[in-house]
Amino acid sequence: MHAQQTTDAPADARAPRTTDETGLPFLFLALTDGTVITQKGTPGECTARFCAGNPRPADGRVTVLAYALGEENFVDANGNNRYDKGETFTDLGDPFRNDRAVTDLNANGGDDAFTSGNAVRVSGEAYIDTNGNDNWDQNGSGVYNGVLQSPGAGGSANTVHVRQALVMVLSNSTPAITYLDQTPVAGVTPTLALPQCVTGSGFVNNTRTFRFAIRDNNPTVFAPNLRSAHPNDATWLFDRPGNPLPAGTRIAFSSSNGVLLGNTVLTVQNTSAADASAWTYAVQMISDAVQDVAFNCSNPVSSGALTITVTTPSGAVTQTSFPVTD
Numbered sequence: 001m002h003a004q005q006t007t008d009a010p011a012d013a014r015a016p017r018t019t020d021e022t023g024l025p026f027l028f029l030a031l032t033d034g035t036v037i038t039q040k041g042t043p044g045e046c047t048a049r050f051c052a053g054n055p056r057p058a059d060g061r062v063t064v065l066a067y068a069l070g071e072e073n074f075v076d077a078n079g080n081n082r083y084d085k086g087e088t089f090t091d092l093g094d095p096f097r098n099d100r101a102v103t104d105l106n107a108n109g110g111d112d113a114f115t116s117g118n119a120v121r122v123s124g125e126a127y128i129d130t131n132g133n134d135n136w137d138q139n140g141s142g143v144y145n146g147v148l149q150s151p152g153a154g155g156s157a158n159t160v161h162v163r164q165a166l167v168m169v170l171s172n173s174t175p176a177i178t179y180l181d182q183t184p185v186a187g188v189t190p191t192l193a194l195p196q197c198v199t200g201s202g203f204v205n206n207t208r209t210f211r212f213a214i215r216d217n218n219p220t221v222f223a224p225n226l227r228s229a230h231p232n233d234a235t236w237l238f239d240r241p242g243n244p245l246p247a248g249t250r251i252a253f254s255s256s257n258g259v260l261l262g263n264t265v266l267t268v269q270n271t272s273a274a275d276a277s278a279w280t281y282a283v284q285m286i287s288d289a290v291q292d293v294a295f296n297c298s299n300p301v302s303s304g305a306l307t308i309t310v311t312t313p314s315g316a317v318t319q320t321s322f323p324v325t326d
């Protein structure tokens with residue numbers, strides 16, 4: 001499965017094509033939070049259609065769990081295509097829907113950098129009671145479950161639920177654009193200062209780099225985006241909340257003073273990344289002033305604005321400007 005982000009538009013989530021060597025048809029079911037799922041299944045493959053609905057998770061991230069009857073994996077040490085007593089196998093416990101997952105890396109029930117302790121279900125998270133004992137079991141049965149076993153292998157022929165999860169990001173279409181190189185002051189728009197040409201003095205038009213966070217306005221600050229997570233980085237001045245803008249969002253930079261270097265039009269990629277690096281942009285600019293051999297400056301415009309225009313796939317257009325001086 002691959003993660004996909006979406007706005008209100010339905011998106012297709014695709015389950016992994018199964019490789020069940022018995023050819024058994026796979027049953028597909030899916031659960032998610034804050035959403036409606038419909039499903040259909042064909043042997044070996046299935047597709048679920050996801051339609052966002054309210055209520056939505058506060059952090060804008062939805063975990064989808066797919067599960068199906070299948071078998072436990074084993075390492076066929078002697079190469080006879082059967083599970084034999086003593087061969088290593090993966091003992092599967094009951095699947096659960098990890099509603100605390102932030103990316104698909106932790107939707108698999110494994111701990112990660114974002115949340116410790118999230119390999120284990122907490123109360124309230126849906127689970128599939130594979131062994132029918134009315135409890136969520138973290139651990140498996142202790143024996144191999146699957147049909148490919150030799151007589152006397154000591155396993156159980158029963159199937160178990162195999163599972164896979166993904167995290168979808170419900171990005172919203174309201175951009176939050178923040179200049180990162182200065183601590184914000186309420187009511188004050190930061191000024192972007194380019195090198196100034198001064199008549200009579202040699203003009204060195206050094207490139208200036210300005211960094212912006214451009215993401216949606218979800219207020220959640222994920223663990224990697226806390227200032228406290230970057231104690232040795234003096235450029236992290238404050239927490240960086242938000243989720244990526246919807247995939248396909250267009251971000252355009254223009255300026256009425258100075259010269260923008262590099263790409264001025266960018267497209268937001270499809271990502272479920274929680275790290276702010278997915279939506280941090282560095283803009284490089286120089287002054288448009290020129291100086292002649294007698295050190296006279298020409299700079300028709302010394303005060304203008306850098307404008308950032310964000311256009312989401314739904315057509316919402318948002319503009320934010322910052323003064324530019326040179």
Ligand SMILES: [Ca+2]
Pocket residue numbers: 075076077078079080081082083084087
């Ligand atoms: Ca074997």
Ligand SMILES: [Ca+2]
Pocket residue numbers: 094128129130131132133134135136137
């Ligand atoms: Ca159970």
Ligand SMILES: [Ca+2]
Pocket residue numbers: 072090091092140141142143144145
């Ligand atoms: Ca087992």
Ligand SMILES: [Ca+2]
Pocket residue numbers: 257258287288289299300301302303326
């Ligand atoms: Ca200028």
